Amino acid sequence: MGSKLLCFVLLSVLAAYYIYIPLPDNVEEKWKVMLMDAAFRSLGHAASFAEILGLRHYMETMKFLTYMEHTEPTSNENVTVTDTLFSDVPVRLYVPKKLSNAPRRAVIHIHGGGWCVGSATMKPYDLLSKRTAHELNAVIVSINYKLAPKFHFPTQFDDVHTAVKFFMQDHILKKYSVDGSRMAVSGDSAGGNLAAAVSAELLHDPEVKVKLKIQVLIYPVLQSLDLNTPSFQQNGNLPILSKTLMVCFWSEYFTTDRRLFEAMLSNKHISSQEAQFLKFVNWSTLLPENLKKNHVYNMPEKGNSIFVKKYPGLLDTRASPLLLEDDKLKGLPLTYVITCMYDVLRDDGFMYVSRLRKAGVHVLHAHYDTFHGILFMNTWPFDFSLAHHIIDNYLDWLDLNL
Ligand SMILES: *[C@@H]1O[C@H](CO)[C@@H](O)[C@H](O)[C@H]1NC(C)=O
Numbered sequence: 013m014g015s016k017l018l019c020f021v022l023l024s025v026l027a028a029y030y031i032y033i034p035l036p037d038n039v040e041e042k043w044k045v046m047l048m049d050a051a052f053r054s055l056g057h058a059a060s061f062a063e064i065l066g067l068r069h070y071m072e073t074m075k076f077l078t079y080m081e082h083t084e085p086t087s088n089e090n091v092t093v094t095d096t097l098f099s100d101v102p103v104r105l106y107v108p109k110k111l112s113n114a115p116r117r118a119v120i121h122i123h124g125g126g127w128c129v130g131s132a133t134m135k136p137y138d139l140l141s142k143r144t145a146h147e148l149n150a151v152i153v154s155i156n157y158k159l160a161p162k163f164h165f166p167t168q169f170d171d172v173h174t175a176v177k178f179f180m181q182d183h184i185l186k187k188y189s190v191d192g193s194r195m196a197v198s199g200d201s202a203g204g205n206l207a208a209a210v211s212a213e214l215l216h217d218p219e220v221k222v223k224l225k226i227q228v229l230i231y232p233v234l235q236s237l238d239l240n241t242p243s244f245q246q247n248g249n250l251p252i253l254s255k256t257l258m259v260c261f262w263s264e265y266f267t268t269d270r271r272l273f274e275a276m277l278s279n280k281h282i283s284s285q286e287a288q289f290l291k292f293v294n295w296s297t298l299l300p301e302n303l304k305k306n307h308v309y310n311m312p313e314k315g316n317s318i319f320v321k322k323y324p325g326l327l328d329t330r331a332s333p334l335l336l337e338d339d340k341l342k343g344l345p346l347t348y349v350i351t352c353m354y355d356v357l358r359d360d361g362f363m364y365v366s367r368l369r370k371a372g373v374h375v376l377h378a379h380y381d382t383f384h385g386i387l388f389m390n391t392w393p394f395d396f397s398l399a400h401h402i403i404d405n406y407l408d409w410l411d412l413n414l
């Protein structure tokens with residue numbers, strides 16, 4: 013009996029030790045965050061273990077999350093939901109049932125998941141799309157682009173670009189009764205990266221006659237040049253998106269070769285030949301003082317030029333929209349940016365806001381004291397009240413501005 017009790021106590025202590033992580037004071041619902049993080053970390057450990065055993069690629073195990081949250085296209089009394097193809101790219105379409113005499117607004121959503129995991133069919137995305145379609149009486153197109161490790165850059169971008177351009181054709185807009193002058197593109201995390209990249213690409217495309225009215229970038233990934241910004245340094249071990257996982261996503265976007273991952277992890281994937289690009293991501297000039305804290309700006313350590321030669325995507329603005337020249341930012345649509353304080357990607361968002369404003373783009377920047385991925389933590393068992401608050405703010409803004 014005594015030894016059983018001892019075992020139980022020891023196991024409980026171990027479990028508590030595994031679950032407990034120190035969190036910043038102003039993070040709400042701390043225990044829920046810790047439990048969610050522990051569950052997520054366990055999946056990460058299982059994925060590493062399976063890869064070490066040679067069973068499957070790390071990201072193939074991480075895709076378990078995507079399957080777990082999968083939903084079939086299910087219409088409700090207000091919205092018709094269908095899965096279809098836009099020029100061979102799978103999309104999930106949400107069309108309001110309510111009759112409308114004027115053409116409708118439209119939102120194109122691009123899901124997150126580090127270009128490796130995630131799907132438009134995941135429950136939190138599906139719920140938000142249904143809600144947006146109903147509350148804004150808008151058509152929602154949620155794109156299921158191809159993923160790494162099977163596909164690398166620029167496939168993800170190309171799929172998104174193809175689907176958006178397909179939707180923007182006159183006869184397609186007419187078919188869905190969409191007002192081409194009231195369209196938004198929106199994306200979270202890696203989806204925010206694709207949303208920013210596709211907005212910039214369309215701006216200078218002579219074939220595209222309609223213009224996006226709004227881009228929404230929800231804690232977006234915007235550059236791979238400097239993976240040691242203050243937010244990477246401060247938040248590298250906080251829940252959901254660790255620095256290691258983000259670097260893993262970045263390197264996997266370009267290649268499965270682990271050498272790029274190792275170089276990016278030590279921020280040595282850029283050589284002195286690429287130094288002229290660093291001004292676009294110079295956090296010393298682009299971040300507000302309070303975020304720099306006492307970090308001292310050092311140029312990223314000079315690495316090997318072999319990586320940029322082998323993976324030119326590293327310097328491609330379709331992968332890193334922060335590397336766009338000022339005159340390419342000019343004329344971008346009205347932008348809504350969400351950033352989170354305890355997120356490695358926080359400074360990407362802040363730097364883009366600075367650069368967009370300098371280029372004369374109107375930006376509404378919503379910043380929250382929370383961690384990466386919060387917006388879609390809105391279903392059981394990890395349902396955060398802050399997620400609902402952020403979504404409500406976002407939808408109110410979108411309804412007013414789109
Ligand atoms: C459908 O719309 C009505 C009216 O806005 C609302 O009360 C109801 O909850 C909606 N149903 C769903 C499933 O969202």
Ligand SMILES: *[C@@H]1O[C@H](CO)[C@@H](O)[C@H](O)[C@H]1NC(C)=O
Pocket residue numbers: 287290291294296297309311
């Ligand atoms: C970054 O900005 C700092 C000053 O704000 C400057 O001294 C440094 O040369 C800049 N570095 C690059 C690579 O632009």
